[in-house]
Amino acid sequence: MIDQATIEGIIRILFVCIIITAAYIISTRNLLTVVSVYSLQSLTLVGIALALWSLDGSIVLLEIAVITLISKVIIIPYFIATIQEKIRIKRDIEFHYLSPTTSLIISMALMLAIYLAFTRIMKDSPNATGGLIFFGAVLGISLMLMGMMVTFSRKRTITKVLGFLSMENGVLLFGMFVTELPFIIEFLIVIDLIILVILTTILSVGIDSTLEDYHKRLHRFHLLEEEES
Amino acid sequence: MNLDFLLYLAINTLVVIAVSPLFVSLIKKIKARTQGRQGPTVFQTYYTLIKLLKKEVIYSPNSSRIMRVTPLVTMAAILVAALFVPLVFVPEPVGGIGNIILFLYLLALARFFMALAGLDAGSSFGGMGSSREMSISSIIEPTTIIVFAALAFVFKTLNIFDMFTLNASTGSPSPSTLILIGISLFIIIIVETSRIPVDNPETHLELTMIHEGMILEQSGRNLALMELSAAVKMTVLMALLINLIVPFGLMTTLTLAGLLIAIVVFVVKGSILAGIIGLFESSMAKKRFFQLPSLFAMAFFFSTLIIIIAVFS
Numbered sequence: 001m002i003d004q005a006t007i008e009g010i011i012r013i014l015f016v017c018i019i020i021t022a023a024y025i026i027s028t029r030n031l032l033t034v035v036s037v038y039s040l041q042s043l044t045l046v047g048i049a050l051a052l053w054s055l056d057g058s059i060v061l062l063e064i065a066v067i068t069l070i071s072k073v074i075i076i077p078y079f080i081a082t083i084q085e086k087i088r089i090k091r092d093i094e095f096h097y098l099s100p101t102t103s104l105i106i107s108m109a110l111m112l113a114i115y116l117a118f119t120r121i122m123k124d125s126p127n128a129t130g131g132l133i134f135f136g137a138v139l140g141i142s143l144m145l146m147g148m149m150v151t152f153s154r155k156r157t158i159t160k161v162l163g164f165l166s167m168e169n170g171v172l173l174f175g176m177f178v179t180e181l182p183f184i185i186e187f188l189i190v191i192d193l194i195i196l197v198i199l200t201t202i203l204s205v206g207i208d209s210t211l212e213d214y215h216k217r218l219h220r221f222h223l224l225e226e227e228e229s
Numbered sequence: 230m231n232l233d234f235l236l237y238l239a240i241n242t243l244v245v246i247a248v249s250p251l252f253v254s255l256i257k258k259i260k261a262r263t264q265g266r267q268g269p270t271v272f273q274t275y276y277t278l279i280k281l282l283k284k285e286v287i288y289s290p291n292s293s294r295i296m297r298v299t300p301l302v303t304m305a306a307i308l309v310a311a312l313f314v315p316l317v318f319v320p321e322p323v324g325g326i327g328n329i330i331l332f333l334y335l336l337a338l339a340r341f342f343m344a345l346a347g348l349d350a351g352s353s354f355g356g357m358g359s360s361r362e363m364s365i366s367s368i369i370e371p372t373t374i375i376v377f378a379a380l381a382f383v384f385k386t387l388n389i390f391d392m393f394t395l396n397a398s399t400g401s402p403s404p405s406t407l408i409l410i411g412i413s414l415f416i417i418i419i420v421e422t423s424r425i426p427v428d429n430p431e432t433h434l435e436l437t438m439i440h441e442g443m444i445l446e447q448s449g450r451n452l453a454l455m456e457l458s459a460a461v462k463m464t465v466l467m468a469l470l471i472n473l474i475v476p477f478g479l480m481t482t483l484t485l486a487g488l489l490i491a492i493v494v495f496v497v498k499g500s501i502l503a504g505i506i507g508l509f510e511s512s513m514a515k516k517r518f519f520q521l522p523s524l525f526a527m528a529f530f531f532s533t534l535i536i537i538i539a540v541f542s
Contacts, residue, residue, distance in 0.1 A: 012405040020412070023530055027523050101526040108533050115541060 004055065008132055011051050015139055017044045018173070022146045025166055026107060027100035034162055035080050041169055042072035048136075049176060064176065071192060076165065080158065094155035103149050110149075111142045133177050140174025143167070165195060233483055237320040238312060240488070245311045246457070248496060249464035250274035252503045257431075259507030274460065278453050286449035291351040299346035300447065300454035303339045307458040310335040311465045313389055315472070317491035318480045319397065322390040329377045329387050336421070339458065340366060347443035354435060358442020365427065365439065365521065369420050372525045372532075376413045379532035380473075382539040383410065389469070396476045406538075407474055409531040414470040416528040418506070422463040425510040426524055437515060464499070471498045 021041040025034055049065035052058075098106065118138050147170055150163030168191050254274040261268025288296055313332045325331055340362065347359035383402050384392040420427050423440035433441055444455045472479055478494030480487045516524065 009404065012403060013408065016405040016408045019409075019531075019534065023527060027527060029520075100523045104523075104526040104530045108530055108537075111534065112537055115537060119541065 007051050007055055011048055011132055012135075014044050014048050014051070015135055017041075018048075018139060018143065022143050022166065023104060023107075025162065026103045026146055026150055029100070031084060031156070031158060032081075034159065035077050035084065038162055038165060039073050039077035041166065042068055042077075045169055045172060045176075046073065048173070052176060061176065064172070068172070072165070072169070076195070080162070084158065096153050096155060098149065098153040103146075103153055107142070107146045107149060110145050111138070114138050114141050114145070136177030137174055140170050140172075140177065143170030143173060146170070161195065168192075168195070231321075231323075233320045234323050236483060237315070237318055240318060241312055241316055242308060244316050244492060244495075245308075245461055245464055245468075248316075248499065249457070249460035250278060251496070252464055252467065252499055253460045255500055255503040256507040256510070259504050260511050263508065263511040274456075278457060281453035281456070282450050284449040286451055289350040289352070289446055292349050292446070295342075295345050295349045296446070297451075299342045299349075300451040300458075302342045304454045304458045304461075306335045306339040306342075307461050307465070310339075311461055314465045314468050315390060315393055315479070316464075316468045317478075317488065317495050318483060319390055319393045320483075322388050327388040327390040329381060329389060332389065333373065333377060336462070337366075337370070339462070343443050343455070346447070347445075350446035352446055354438075354442045354445050357435070358439055358445070361439045361518075362443060365420070368522055369417075369525055372529045373417055373421070375529055375536070376410075376417055376532045379410060379413070379535040379539070382536050393472050393476065393479060394481060396473060397479045397481055406535055409535050411470060411474045413528040413531045414466070414473070416524060418463070418466045418470065419509070420525065421466055422459065424506065426513050426516045427521060429515055467499055467502050468495070471495070471502055 018041060021037050021044065024037050025041070028034055028037070046065045046069045049061050049068065053061035053065065115138050118134060118141075122134055122137075144167050147163045147165070147167030150166060151160050152163075154160055154163065171191070251271060251274070254269065254271045257273070258268045258271055310332055313327050313335075344359040344362050347355035347362070349355075380392065381387050383406055384395055386392060386395070418424070423430055428439040428441075429437050430440065432438055433445070435442075440459070444452065447455050475498060478491050478498070480491045
């Protein structure tokens with residue numbers, strides 16, 4: 001069995017990987033790499049879950065690792081990659097309010113704010129600043145907010161979905177370190193279902209558009225059906 | 230100033246001058262290989278420098294004294310900056326040698342004179358190169374300062390020598406911090422040495438050149454000095470990254486056998502890093518000028534993160 005200090009070291013390195021992937025998802029314009037980076041981020045989460053499992057041996061963590069591996073490392077990225085191949089969009093260069101650089105700077109401020117907030121909150125708890133649980137919580141929330149920023153600053157639907165998925169990764173990270181696990185699993189599954197629904201509707205109607213366009217297209221699509229029937 | 234330090238001055242300068250053309254050619258070789266070409270030999274830069282040293286220097290009739298002084302000033306500034314980053318052997322620091330802030334200003338001095346020389350000859354290429362270089366450096370400078378500030382926060386010292394000694398002996402920081410610092414420094418290397426997402430060192434196409442534009446009017450041994458100073462600058466920044474991330478092989482007490490081993494180990498580590506830079510360059514296209522800040526923002530982001538963690542925990 002590996003000792004505890006080594007595993008904690010590994011988890012810290014995985015934290016860094018998550019920060020890097022999050023920053024990459026925020027700032028890149030190439031859609032193909034966003035998908036693979038998202039899949040890498042999920043894989044990092046699997047690694048963290050496995051490391052935590054080897055620390056405290058709770059079987060739920062192992063389950064989470066398996067579920068994440070199957071759904072978020074393999075199925076969902078494969079799904080999105082297939083769509084991308086069909087619609088032949090390679091780049092997302094339209095932004096609503098924030099350019100990638102601004103988003104990075106804002107997310108830095110967000111992380112600082114969350115860091116300070118959590119220092120306040122966890123001041124009296126035994127595992128105060130510097131502990132793994134503390135960093136896990138801070139990173140989880142930050143990842144969530146960074147995902148949210150991707151969701152509202154990008155114009156392409158496919159990047160919005162990826163932002164949402166990365167937000168959900170943040171929830172999972174936070175859940176693994178802080179809250180009760182069974183609840184969070186339920187939450188996770190529900191969100192995954194929603195994503196699946198979003199993906200399938202988008203898949204059926206066409207994703208190669210901005211959200212405004214997409215509404216029009218949806219409308220037209222229904223009209224078309226009515227005319228036919 | 231003791232004997233060790235005097236020896237250090239000689240060893241470090243000799244090693245950096247001897248080794249830097251090798252790294253430049255290695256990067257070129259790797260890039261050629263990834264493009265399916267044979268590429269020049271790894272000693273090509275040495276041959277080019279020797280050839281240039283034998284050639285006559287020609288000045289444009291419009292050029293002033295700046296043009297004559299610049300190669301010397303640049304080379305001198307970069308060589309002094311090279312003394313700040315021990316390549317193979319770390320002695321006790323003497324005086325201000327090794328101070329991070331002075332190191333940054335020496336690099337800035339070299340860059341300032343290079344830009345002046347670009348303007349001095351009165352050719353439009355040089356002016357364009359200088360103006361681009363200055364706009365880029367005004368964006369990259371804050372990032373560089375933040376990255377070095379992060380280094381200072383992590384190691385709790387402003388002296389590069391102390392950082393290396395700490396790193397080689399006991400107090401090396403956690404690997405997670407090192408990864409973040411490594412990425413930031415890598416981006417700094419790419420930008421400071423005018424590599425591909427920022428500038429293309431191989432082209433003389435007017436739309437893309439930045440660094441080459443500024444030295445277009447140089448000739449003969451002056452050109453050799455400019456080329457060599459660019460190579461030395463790259464090696465120094467590479468050495469900073471290498472000796473912080475993998476301090477293995479770095480000497481703290483001077484012995485002859487240890488010195489030879491340290492030089493070999495450094496060349497091996499440097500060649501690996503040069504290979505990584507070459508592959509990185511081959512995998513990327515040059516970025517548009519206005520997209521460059523997103524590259525710097527990455528380094529800025531990671532370094533600020535390190536500072537936040539270092540300050541608040």
